[in-house]
Amino acid sequence: MARFADQQLYIGGQYVDASSGATFQSINPATGEVLANVQRASQDDVERAVASAERGQKVWTAMTAMQRSRILRKAVDILRERNDELAELETLDTGKPLSETRYVDIVTGADVLEYYAGLIPAIEGEQIPLRDTSFVYTRREPLGVVAGIGAWNYPIQIALWKSAPALAAGNAMIFKPSEVTSLTALKLAEIYSEAGLPDGVFNVLTGLGAEVGQWLTEHPRIEKVSFTGGTVTGKKVMASASSSSLKEVTMELGGKSPLIVCEDADLDRAADIAMMANFYSSGQVCTNGTRVFVPRALQARFESKIVERVKRIRLGSPQDDTTNFGPLVSFAHMERVLGYIEQGRQQGARLLIGGERVIDGAYANGAYVAPTVFTDCRDDMTITREEIFGPVMSILVYDSEEEVIRRANDTTYGLAAGIVTRDLNRAHRVIHKLEAGICWINTWGESAAEMPVGGYKQSGVGRENGLTTLAHYTRIKSVQVEMGDYASVF
Ligand SMILES: NC(=O)c1ccc[n+]([C@@H]2O[C@H](COP(=O)([O-])OP(=O)(O)OC[C@H]3O[C@@H](n4cnc5c(N)ncnc54)[C@H](O)[C@@H]3O)[C@@H](O)[C@H]2O)c1
Numbered sequence: 001m002a003r004f005a006d007q008q009l010y011i012g013g014q015y016v017d018a019s020s021g022a023t024f025q026s027i028n029p030a031t032g033e034v035l036a037n038v039q040r041a042s043q044d045d046v047e048r049a050v051a052s053a054e055r056g057q058k059v060w061t062a063m064t065a066m067q068r069s070r071i072l073r074k075a076v077d078i079l080r081e082r083n084d085e086l087a088e089l090e091t092l093d094t095g096k097p098l099s100e101t102r103y104v105d106i107v108t109g110a111d112v113l114e115y116y117a118g119l120i121p122a123i124e125g126e127q128i129p130l131r132d133t134s135f136v137y138t139r140r141e142p143l144g145v146v147a148g149i150g151a152w153n154y155p156i157q158i159a160l161w162k163s164a165p166a167l168a169a170g171n172a173m174i175f176k177p178s179e180v181t182s183l184t185a186l187k188l189a190e191i192y193s194e195a196g197l198p199d200g201v202f203n204v205l206t207g208l209g210a211e212v213g214q215w216l217t218e219h220p221r222i223e224k225v226s227f228t229g230g231t232v233t234g235k236k237v238m239a240s241a242s243s244s245s246l247k248e249v250t251m252e253l254g255g256k257s258p259l260i261v262c263e264d265a266d267l268d269r270a271a272d273i274a275m276m277a278n279f280y281s282s283g284q285v286c287t288n289g290t291r292v293f294v295p296r297a298l299q300a301r302f303e304s305k306i307v308e309r310v311k312r313i314r315l316g317s318p319q320d321d322t323t324n325f326g327p328l329v330s331f332a333h334m335e336r337v338l339g340y341i342e343q344g345r346q347q348g349a350r351l352l353i354g355g356e357r358v359i360d361g362a363y364a365n366g367a368y369v370a371p372t373v374f375t376d377c378r379d380d381m382t383i384t385r386e387e388i389f390g391p392v393m394s395i396l397v398y399d400s401e402e403e404v405i406r407r408a409n410d411t412t413y414g415l416a417a418g419i420v421t422r423d424l425n426r427a428h429r430v431i432h433k434l435e436a437g438i439c440w441i442n443t444w445g446e447s448a449a450e451m452p453v454g455g456y457k458q459s460g461v462g463r464e465n466g467l468t469t470l471a472h473y474t475r476i477k478s479v480q481v482e483m484g485d486y487a488s489v490f
């Protein structure tokens, strides 16, 4: 018996049954409990959602900018009022501790929605003078119906980071959450309706990526897909988006990001940054700095600071307020991470701490993996080349600035990078040479609404948040006006 009722689709401002008749389960990874049977959208349901979105978008875009801004700001207020309730649901579905979800997941989503709601009246065109009798003006028009496809690690935040700019720009969105964590995206749909969003402007289709995700990506009347997920999947999405209707894409993909500790760094600060960059959300954060480069002379001291901090981690039940390290998102993901840890051992990395599944007492019912640190890692190891997306830190040593920059960039990814040093000349000199889209100096992880985020190389295409993202949910129409004569050569 599931904890919650069967979860339906959300189309046209209401819950509706999927026509597939099929469901999948959402599981609480801390206990193995079945949270809900979630309906799987069919291709007919995708058609229903697109038709509803087209109708809703016409109502939405006919409103004034201030009317749209007020509705989205009302949704912000409701999100903040319901923060704790939504956090508890997110914790159940993801396994992330309440000490995170109460203060980060809904908060950072609502902040981005508030940011874009405020920008709606600022969406403007230009006037370009040509001559006394003629000028051009431009219009920034919405794309129409767009799709969002989310990953499982920050479900409601990702749904908000995609829908906020899309709706602010006057579009309607069909959002597919990850089938691993589908529950809070449906609550967001409820909240948008409660705030006054016209029916059909935000729809949620729960279902599998290879089904619903694919159908959305290929749909000829969907103008853009904003995708968050792994690079392998992202390439599939980009291929079908271009081969189907040449729709625009935003890709927020994987990473294997470097954190460079310099010999003049405050080593306690460097260790604190490395801990947050590897073990927050049990290591399931795309931007994590999982390759920690340390000067050879500081290796032993840095290792001991890391070990003492890992021993302080409070692994526990996500519902316990004192817990700061929960299970991984699923048992399948746990097995993937344990497989990487085994490869690290086999390929000669030296295990400093962790390295196994946690099965003491009740933890045996959950997908718990101990926070793990390898050292003496080489650039050619699987654990330093592939994204693990779990609580596994790899420490590598280096001897010169030139060498560490070269090695930090020696990856097909380019999502994030960071450096810890007291020398700000060196900080900017090195950061400017690192091939990454999201960079931090003497810090790690903060991602304000104003900060555009996205990857270089195979970590992504386009950006989320910041001014630039709003522009990418509009298209420019240029209009030339001629007030003088018109001469034909015929
Ligand atoms: N760059 C970022 O902002 C960011 C943020 C969070 C997670 N991620 C990345 O996401 C990955 C982990 O998330 P995940 O396991 O959910 O990723 P995933 O690629 O397995 O799935 C992501 C989404 O894509 C859907 N999907 C799967 N196959 C599809 C297809 N053929 N067509 C369309 N959609 C399809 C899934 O159903 C899911 O909703 C990691 O690589 C992580 O780095 C990146």
Ligand SMILES: C[N+](C)(C)CC=O
Residues within 6 Å of the ligand: 153, 154, 157, 158, 284, 285, 286, 287, 447
């Ligand atoms: C946390 N988030 C989604 C912004 C980045 C990657 O996981």
Ligand SMILES: [K+]
Residues within 6 Å of the ligand: 026, 027, 028, 029, 092, 093, 094, 180, 181, 182, 329
């Ligand atoms: K789940």
